[in-house]
Amino acid sequence: MSQFFHIHPDNPQLRLIKQAAQIIQSGGVVALPTDSCYALVCQLDDKGAVERLRRIRGVDEKHHLTLLCRDLSELGVYARVDNRQFRLLKAATPGAYTFILEATKEVPRRLSHPSRKTIGLRVPQHRIVQCLLEELGQPLLGATLTLPGDEDSLTDADTIRERLEKLVDLIVDGGVCAHGPSTVIDLTGPEPEVVRVGRGDPAVLGL
Helix, strand or coil: EEEEEECCCCCCCCCHHHHHHHHHHCCCCEEEECCCEEEEEEECCCHHHHHHHHHCCCCCCCCCCECCCCCCCHHHHEEECCHHHHHHHHHHHHCCCEEEECCCCCCEEEEECCCCCCCEECCCCCHHHHHHHHHHCEEEEEEECCCCCCCCCCCHHHHHHHHHCCCCCEEEEECCCCCCCCEEEECCCCCCCEEECCCCCCCHCCC
């Protein structure tokens, strides 16, 4: 049975942020709000938690999971970024964009795409996520909370509680999120490619 925290989206209660961080550090899988829809997250280097997250989402190892980072400097630890890519990242972060980039050796091999050695990264603009990342001192591994068989992502904590209460360790209620996932942009080719249009406007990047 999962725990259920009401955390203020603009002024997160530090006591609850610390408790959420402890649950993640203990191997927990958590549903929490972002600047797009809700997401499932867990600790980056916890193999068991990552496997649980993939089972809940119904995806295999070929599906890109996303590293949620505090800022661009942290993102640069986990992805190889050249000057052209950095300018695009700077224009769109923090925000509802996920960028596919070449993974560095800091990313566990099982988390990068098995054939391409790439990883999805984003810097979310949401106070709850930012406070949690600050408390943890490292990125979170996450995936859009779209359940198997659903077309739409989940945006309401009460609905998530009804459907996932026995599958996740914590549900963070930070209010109703925006509808739609992040916009996904692949930066591994000669030109940026919009893979999925979501909450982030590609026009910000001239795409």
